Amino acid sequence: MSAESAGIVESVxxxxxxxxxxxxxxxxFARLATEAVKTKQSHSEYLEALLAAELEEREHRTIxxxxxxxxxxxxxxxxxxxFSKASTISPAQIRELAGGGYIDRAEPVVLTGDCGTGKxxxxxxxxxxxxxxxxxxxxxxxxxxxxxxVEARQDNRVGRLLARWFRYELVAIDEVxxxxxxxxxxxxxxxxxxxxSERAALIITTNLGFSEWTQVFANARLCKAMVDRVTxxxxxxxxxxxxxxxxxTMESRKRKTKSAGKDEDHE
Numbered sequence: 001m002s003a004e005s006a007g008i009v010e011s012v013x014x015x016x017x018x019x020x021x022x023x024x025x026x027x028x029f030a031r032l033a034t035e036a037v038k039t040k041q042s043h044s045e046y047l048e049a050l051l052a053a054e055l056e057e058r059e060h061r062t063i064x065x066x067x068x069x070x071x072x073x074x075x076x077x078x079x080x081x082x083f084s085k086a087s088t089i090s091p092a093q094i095r096e097l098a099g100g101g102y103i104d105r106a107e108p109v110v111l112t113g114d115c116g117t118g119k120x121x122x123x124x125x126x127x128x129x130x131x132x133x134x135x136x137x138x139x140x141x142x143x144x145x146x147x148x149x150v151e152a153r154q155d156n157r158v159g160r161l162l163a164r165w166f167r168y169e170l171v172a173i174d175e176v177x178x179x180x181x182x183x184x185x186x187x188x189x190x191x192x193x194x195x196x197s198e199r200a201a202l203i204i205t206t207n208l209g210f211s212e213w214t215q216v217f218a219n220a221r222l223c224k225a226m227v228d229r230v231t232x233x234x235x236x237x238x239x240x241x242x243x244x245x246x247x248x249t250m251e252s253r254k255r256k257t258k259s260a261g262k263d264e265d266h267e
Contacts, residue, residue: 116243146185177208
């Protein structure tokens with residue numbers, strides 16, 4: 001086949017791949033064909049390599065889309081978490097959760113501890129792990145969730161919004177307890193938690209012990225019902241009281257001070 005004929009064939013194949021929505025095959029078929037000739041692959045082996053490349057790229061795009069749709073505050077993974085600085089947290093327990101079994105069993109995960117102890121990082125990391133399993137995930141703060149429902153109430157969209165939140169395989173609600181909720185806000189939050197109870201997985205992060213949730217939910221009955229739903233069959237993880245962020249800042253300052261002292265000694 002002449003170079004001109006080969007060019008025409010490649011152009012036609014690329015157009016066909018575009019029509020069939022096979023972008024990776026369209027981008028890689030020529031290179032993989034050259035490799036197939038060099039390594040003396042059979043036609044079937046060449047086809048398998050093309051399809052594997054397409055599937056791998058689709059998997060990658062699906063995971064990227066799941067992460068984007070999760071609305072995570074930052075992309076933080078378990079690989080980024082320093083368990084050596086968090087003595088109250090079991091790495092084995094967190095890694096087991098990352099496997100996703102709790103999602104299949106519709107079990108809640110509650111991360112409780114003081115500010116800066118890694119609650120949001122771990123919640124985000126578990127969301128990332130779920131996205132890598134191609135699950136539908138949504139991350140929000142308690143106030144963000146409440147505000148969304150308050151706006152929906154004005155447009156008579158609460159039912160549709162509640163149904164949408166239930167379709168996620170995993171919902172993470174961050175910062176429960178940081179801001180007291182008005183009665184209507186507390187009711188909306190309870191609705192989401194109640195609808196998912198025993199049917200879909202939930203992650204909650206809170207800086208308050210359960211006995212202190214009356215600071216968030218003024219209605220005693222609602223507070224009791226909320227705690228009951230959240231803790232039923234839950235994985236409750238205490239992240240401790242010592243701020244990881246504060247300790248990291250202090251260690252950084254110490255290193256800078258030592259470095260400055262050494263520089264002065266050399267002068």
